[in-house]
Amino acid sequence: MSHGTRAFAIALLLGAPLAACAGGREGSAVPAVDARASTPERTASERLVERGRALLGAKRPSEAASVLERAVRVDPSNGRAYLALARARIALGEPVVARGLLERAAALLRPYPQEEARVDSVRDSLPGG
Amino acid sequence: MVAAWLYVRHVGGLIEETWARHSSSAPSRIYSRALDLYPGRTLGRADLVRELEARGYRRMDGPGPVRTGEYRVRGDALQVGLHAFAYPPPDGLAAGFPLDIRLGAGRILSLTDRVADTAALDVRLEPATIASVLDRRMVLRSPVPLQRVPARLVEAVLTVEDRRFFDHGGVDPVRLAGAAVHDLLHGRLDQGGSTLTQQLVKNYYLTPRKTLGRKLREAVMAVVLEHEHSKAEILRAYLDEVYLGQDGPVSIVGVQEAARHYFSRDVSSLDLAQSALLAGMIRSPAAYDPFRHPEAARRRRSVVLGLMAARRLIDADQRARAERQPLPRASAERPLDAAPYFVDYVEGELERRYPRDALRREGLRIFTTLEPRAQRVARNAVREGLAALEEAHPDLRRSGEGALQAALVAMDPRTGDVIAMVGGRSYGVTQFDRAADARRQPGSLFKPFVYLTALEDTTGRWTLATPVADSTLRVRQDDGTVWSPGNYDGREHGRVPLRDALVHSYNLATARLGLEVGLPAVVRTARELGVEGRLRPVPSVSLGAFEATPLTMASAYAALAGGGIRPDPLTVLHVVQSDGREAEARELTLRRVAPAGPVYLVDRALQDVLERGTAASARELGYGGDAAGKTGTSSDYRDAWFAGFTPSLVTVVWVGFDDNRSLGLPGAVAALPIWVRFMKEVGDPGPDPFPVPPGIRTVTVDSSTGLLPDGSCGATREEVFLEGTEPTRRCTSAEGAR
Numbered sequence: 001m002s003h004g005t006r007a008f009a010i011a012l013l014l015g016a017p018l019a020a021c022a023g024g025r026e027g028s029a030v031p032a033v034d035a036r037a038s039t040p041e042r043t044a045s046e047r048l049v050e051r052g053r054a055l056l057g058a059k060r061p062s063e064a065a066s067v068l069e070r071a072v073r074v075d076p077s078n079g080r081a082y083l084a085l086a087r088a089r090i091a092l093g094e095p096v097v098a099r100g101l102l103e104r105a106a107a108l109l110r111p112y113p114q115e116e117a118r119v120d121s122v123r124d125s126l127p128g129g
Numbered sequence: 130m131v132a133a134w135l136y137v138r139h140v141g142g143l144i145e146e147t148w149a150r151h152s153s154s155a156p157s158r159i160y161s162r163a164l165d166l167y168p169g170r171t172l173g174r175a176d177l178v179r180e181l182e183a184r185g186y187r188r189m190d191g192p193g194p195v196r197t198g199e200y201r202v203r204g205d206a207l208q209v210g211l212h213a214f215a216y217p218p219p220d221g222l223a224a225g226f227p228l229d230i231r232l233g234a235g236r237i238l239s240l241t242d243r244v245a246d247t248a249a250l251d252v253r254l255e256p257a258t259i260a261s262v263l264d265r266r267m268v269l270r271s272p273v274p275l276q277r278v279p280a281r282l283v284e285a286v287l288t289v290e291d292r293r294f295f296d297h298g299g300v301d302p303v304r305l306a307g308a309a310v311h312d313l314l315h316g317r318l319d320q321g322g323s324t325l326t327q328q329l330v331k332n333y334y335l336t337p338r339k340t341l342g343r344k345l346r347e348a349v350m351a352v353v354l355e356h357e358h359s360k361a362e363i364l365r366a367y368l369d370e371v372y373l374g375q376d377g378p379v380s381i382v383g384v385q386e387a388a389r390h391y392f393s394r395d396v397s398s399l400d401l402a403q404s405a406l407l408a409g410m411i412r413s414p415a416a417y418d419p420f421r422h423p424e425a426a427r428r429r430r431s432v433v434l435g436l437m438a439a440r441r442l443i444d445a446d447q448r449a450r451a452e453r454q455p456l457p458r459a460s461a462e463r464p465l466d467a468a469p470y471f472v473d474y475v476e477g478e479l480e481r482r483y484p485r486d487a488l489r490r491e492g493l494r495i496f497t498t499l500e501p502r503a504q505r506v507a508r509n510a511v512r513e514g515l516a517a518l519e520e521a522h523p524d525l526r527r528s529g530e531g532a533l534q535a536a537l538v539a540m541d542p543r544t545g546d547v548i549a550m551v552g553g554r555s556y557g558v559t560q561f562d563r564a565a566d567a568r569r570q571p572g573s574l575f576k577p578f579v580y581l582t583a584l585e586d587t588t589g590r591w592t593l594a595t596p597v598a599d600s601t602l603r604v605r606q607d608d609g610t611v612w613s614p615g616n617y618d619g620r621e622h623g624r625v626p627l628r629d630a631l632v633h634s635y636n637l638a639t640a641r642l643g644l645e646v647g648l649p650a651v652v653r654t655a656r657e658l659g660v661e662g663r664l665r666p667v668p669s670v671s672l673g674a675f676e677a678t679p680l681t682m683a684s685a686y687a688a689l690a691g692g693g694i695r696p697d698p699l700t701v702l703h704v705v706q707s708d709g710r711e712a713e714a715r716e717l718t719l720r721r722v723a724p725a726g727p728v729y730l731v732d733r734a735l736q737d738v739l740e741r742g743t744a745a746s747a748r749e750l751g752y753g754g755d756a757a758g759k760t761g762t763s764s765d766y767r768d769a770w771f772a773g774f775t776p777s778l779v780t781v782v783w784v785g786f787d788d789n790r791s792l793g794l795p796g797a798v799a800a801l802p803i804w805v806r807f808m809k810e811v812g813d814p815g816p817d818p819f820p821v822p823p824g825i826r827t828v829t830v831d832s833s834t835g836l837l838p839d840g841s842c843g844a845t846r847e848e849v850f851l852e853g854t855e856p857t858r859r860c861t862s863a864e865g866a867r
Contacts, residue, residue, distance in 0.1 A: 039169070040167055040168060040169020040170055040236075040237075041167075041169075041170070043167065043169070044165060044167035044170075044251075047250065047251065048251075055219070060219070063218065063219035065714075065716070066217070066218065066219055066220075066714065067219065067220075069702075069716070069717050070165075072543075072544060072717060073162075073165075073544060073546070074165050074167075076541065076543035076544055076777065077543070085717070089716075094716075097716060097718055100694070100718060100719035100720045100721070101717070101719055103694050103719060103720075103721045104543070104691075104694055104719050107692055107694065107725065107820070107822070110822075110823065
């Protein structure tokens with residue numbers, strides 16, 4: 001079990017708000033990303049985001065995309081799931097698909113400047129900016 | 130001698146060809162979405178039970194542990210014997226385990242893995258099978274390796290069907306002699322005396338006629354088959370091919386399908402009692418069907434258990450325990466019947482890539498977006514809604530294929546997932562899919578695209594408060610004819626704000642607006658939103674005088690629900706080959722097709738449609754949630770529509786006659802009540818506010834002029850504007866009084 005996954009599991013068992021462990025940057029703890037961060041859907045979705053990121057980190061983008069699509073479907077309001085999925089699509093050489101996902105990520109993460117900046121940075125890395 | 134040799138060679142060739150075809154042939158299966166379970170998820174007990182039943186789980190009321198494929202309700206807790214399930218990669222096989230689900234206040238409170246005695250975090254109820262793509266024989270069959278068939282089942286089958294299977298060479302002389310004596314004594318051919326090999330030969334190659342010639346041929350072929358194949362191969366083929374009953378028109382063939390059909394479990398987890406029942410059914414699956422003839426089935430099981438005990442394959446205790454075990458009961462839900470139009474649509478989608486023969490024979494596993502609960506509610510909403518409409522308007526009653534029809538498409542606008550699709554009131558009467566294939570005039574359902582075009586105008590000329598004339602207009606068209614529309618109420622309403630023109634669906638104001646903003650621009654907007662078909666920039670296009678399917682309209686409205694981001698509609702998510710490898714994954718695809726600000730303004734006006742506009746009756750019908758929507762009625766009342774949405778669900782309903790006869794009713798009367806029936810059960814019951822994008826300003830304006838009030842004007846109201854388009858001038862008393 002990865003550090004992130006373990007942290008989620010412990011948080012869930014203790015009934016703690018997900019914000020305490022839902023890192024915005026891989027492997028680090030940051031403040032809550034939005035007001036829905038403690039909903040059950042978000043908690044379940046974030047577990048999958050963590051798994052997807054781990055797969056992406058292990059250079060398995062196709063599998064990551066599959067897991068992250070599930071994360072989106074469990075909580076379609078989770079901007080971080082779209083962002084992570086966009087990264088997987090970029091790794092798979094699908095920048096056009098990634099751009100659409102980043103649009104949604106940006107719309108959902110707009111109230112959180114740090115997260116929005118990450119979306120912008122990924123968007124800037126795409127061909128054509 | 131030569132003739133005999135040639136005959137045996139011919140038989141050998143025939144056997145090998147059929148053997149190869151049968152060993153790999155299996156129908157493809159179409160699955161619904163899986164149901165993610167997690168603490169806190171909204172899920173009531175009744176809904177959870179329906180979800181379990183839709184997946185074939187059987188309720189168990191008696192004592193004893195809950196086994197795979199069973200569930201037990203204990204107050205607000207459910208014990209579920211979760212099935213194992215092979216998901217598409219990367220998840221692969223998820224093991225089944227006993228799961229405790231505790232519910233409270235309409236939610237899941239906790240999930241516990243009873244074996245590990247720990248909280249279960251990532252749990253899914255596997256997808257329900259919504260269809261099998263069968264060949265003309267309508268046979269449901271799933272080959273299974275012999276290693277997965279429990280020894281108890283093999284023993285039970287051999288006990289009742291062929292005790293000397295491992296000793297004979299295809300024909301059992303002892304058994305044959307016994308049968309021959311019986312037939313001679315009774316003067317007819319009714320004792321088979323067939324070995325498993327002979328039964329397999331009969332299933333594969335021969336007709337069921339009982340003639341001496343056929344029996345001889347069967348015997349020769351059985352001997353050849355035994356010569357060419359090992360006992361294990363023959364046993365596996367037999368267990369895959371044995372006929373074990375009917376599910377409506379569909380034949381249940383093979384022990385794997387029978388295990389699923391009768392016990393809702395994989396064959397590998399059958400216990401002694403279940404194995405004995407299946408083995409006993411081989412002789413006459415209809416007579417010993419445990420769902421229809423439980424007493425006969427119980428007696429037959431007892432006979433098999435007795436024979437097994439006599440052969441010392443089981444002891445007295447095992448026999449007694451198995452005798453006490455309850456028989457399986459039929460599942461209350463029948464998901465195979467629930468979504469026929471959706472299944473047809475999915476098959477059509479797949480046929481572009483996979484030949485129909487491949488779908489029928491290659492055992493593909495097709496994972497779709499369908500949500501069983503939403504589909505069930507949609508089907509009921511259409512049936513009950515149409516029945517209520519005919520009750521209130523008896524002149525609409527027609528029988529058979531001429532009956533009043535409806536279609537419903539429900540889509541998640543955030544992903545494009547089609548979660549429910551109903552293409553008509555009865556698939557049994559007509560299979561034409563009105564949801565995906567009926568091209569009908571959308572009428573006023575098109576109007577929001579005209580208003581969006583205006584509000585997208587970057588000059589800021591148009592706002593929701595801008596007055597537009599709702600007065601008679603006559604337009605000379607390119608072909609020389611004059612087009613002059615009218616309002617549904619036959620009146621003119623003078624100068625009205627854009628918002629009111631949309632909320633009340635004024636034709637004259639909308640037609641004028643379309644001409645002002647430019648018809649090519651209106652067509653461009655609609656195309657961007659996904660409206661396909663023959664859209665031409667003619668004046669009547671603003672009033673929806675073209676043709677589109679309900680699915681197309683749902684897709685276009687998804688862009689309005691999604692803040693200008695449109696998803697590609699999805700029905701198929703994954704296709705997995707029989708070897709477990711993924712043949713295809715269809716990805717979630719989004720595209721910005723309109724800026725968020727103008728879309729938000731349109732959404733706000735469409736929310737008003739349900740509050741005080743053409744769909745205000747939704748509240749009287751009992752829908753209390755926040756939603757936006759638009760009614761649609763085509764020329765001469767031939768089509769009645771309602772498209773309603775929240776940020777998480779778009780649902781489009783169409784009502785009309787296939788022969789284009791006038792319905793005589795507007796969308797608010799014919800289609801809206803069906804939408805309400807659906808949304809009351811499936812739509813989010815709480816407030817679902819549309820997120821406010823940046824750059825939106827709320828300003829108090831004079832209701833009639835849209836200018837800033839100065840105290841001497843008439844009524845005022847709050848209006849939303851794109852930043853920079855707010856009014857700066859105050860209205861004069863003369864303007865306000867106008």
